Amino acid sequence: MAKVAVVGVVGRTNAGKSTLVNALVGEKVSIVSPVEQTTRNTIRGIVSDTRGQLVLLDTPGLHKAVGDLGRLMNRMARRSAAGTDITCVVFDASDEPQLEDVGWMQRVAKEKPEKVLFVLNKADKAPFYEKMFHDAWEEALSLAPPSEEEKSFAGPLWVKSISTTEGGAKDVLDFLFDFAEEGELLFDEDTVTDYPRKLAIADSIREKFLAKMHQEIPHELGIIVKSIDESASQEKPVWKITVDVLVNRPSQKPIVIGKAAQTIKYVRKLAEREVSEMFGVKAHIELWVRVEPGWMKNQRILSDMGYMGDLV
Ligand SMILES: Nc1nc2c(ncn2[C@@H]2O[C@H](COP(=O)(O)OP(=O)(O)OP(=O)(O)O)[C@@H](O)[C@H]2O)c(=O)[nH]1
Ligand SMILES: [Mg+2]
Numbered sequence: 001m002a003k004v005a006v007v008g009v010v011g012r013t014n015a016g017k018s019t020l021v022n023a024l025v026g027e028k029v030s031i032v033s034p035v036e037q038t039t040r041n042t043i044r045g046i047v048s049d050t051r052g053q054l055v056l057l058d059t060p061g062l063h064k065a066v067g068d069l070g071r072l073m074n075r076m077a078r079r080s081a082a083g084t085d086i087t088c089v090v091f092d093a094s095d096e097p098q099l100e101d102v103g104w105m106q107r108v109a110k111e112k113p114e115k116v117l118f119v120l121n122k123a124d125k126a127p128f129y130e131k132m133f134h135d136a137w138e139e140a141l142s143l144a145p146p147s148e149e150e151k152s153f154a155g156p157l158w159v160k161s162i163s164t165t166e167g168g169a170k171d172v173l174d175f176l177f178d179f180a181e182e183g184e185l186l187f188d189e190d191t192v193t194d195y196p197r198k199l200a201i202a203d204s205i206r207e208k209f210l211a212k213m214h215q216e217i218p219h220e221l222g223i224i225v226k227s228i229d230e231s232a233s234q235e236k237p238v239w240k241i242t243v244d245v246l247v248n249r250p251s252q253k254p255i256v257i258g259k260a261a262q263t264i265k266y267v268r269k270l271a272e273r274e275v276s277e278m279f280g281v282k283a284h285i286e287l288w289v290r291v292e293p294g295w296m297k298n299q300r301i302l303s304d305m306g307y308m309g310d311l312v
Pocket of ligand 2: 018039061
């Protein structure tokens with residue numbers, strides 16, 4: 001029998017959750033960027049090795065919610081933490097504990113789940129605030145001391161991680177497998193994610209834009225893959241992918257397109273390359289930039305982007 005567990009990967013935005021999930025899976029299943037609120041959906045990354053299988057739920061980082069999209073993302077993160085076998089809270093320990101970090105600690109202290117891993121991420125950076133995080137945990141626990149029945153609560157296991165380097169998250173993987181219990185595999189051993197391909201392509205495109213954008217635009221940029229037309233060629237299948245790029249205000253359109261269409265060309269080229277590799281096809285991507293005021297509040301559009309569906 002194999003060891004199996006469903007792991008909720010949670011923590012504040014930019015802590016490195018998606019980077020960690022990719023490192024554990026050994027393949028890119030979730031987009032990464034230095035911009036806050038990069039992940040908008042719950043994405044399952046699946047790790048299978050000789051020990052068994054871990055299903056990792058990468059979630060949007062908690063943040064001060066603005067608007068419907070922000071509230072939906074926070075709800076997804078909270079819901080994903082519930083109903084899992086293991087909670088893995090990721091902290092960016094190259095920074096002092098922030099409000100959202102303390103919030104997760106207080107939640108763990110209150111609920112006292114049996115299996116919790118606290119990951120102090122970005123251990124390659126200096127300064128590294130390991131002690132401050134331990135102190136913050138002691139304080140959170142002192143606010144919710146265990147009752148008689150909860151005396152067996154062992155507290156979280158702590159582990160350091162450098163999620164950006166090969167092998168830097170090995171200890172995290174070992175701890176998670178130690179926690180896992182015998183059971184049936186939940187997915188085929190070759191599966192690394194079950195994220196729908198339209199959403200994966202939209203995310204790949206959004207990641208390329210994020211690399212070029214600053215400040216407010218990333219949060220008002222939405223990508224919808226409208227259609228994928230498949231045809232055959234001699235070597236590989238050809239996918240013609242039609243995509244809407246939504247912005248919130250007319251002034252954002254020229255920024256997203258870029259001078260002499262440079263930004264959009266850059267995004268298209270990199271996304272075509274990535275999609276080709278991901279799916280083993282030849283990808284042609286057409287990007288149509290549209291001004292859609294208030295799209296972040298439009299339930300139909302949010303649902304097209306997959307942000308409303310059932311999550312766990
Ligand atoms: N130096 C260093 N940088 C890291 C490490 N892990 C992640 N990062 C960087 O931190 C930034 C944020 O990483 P993400 O994985 O997108 O963070 P996230 O927690 O998924 O963020 P949201 O999706 O917004 O909630 C990226 O620029 C990563 O390259 C690490 O171990 N060391
Ligand atoms: Mg993320």
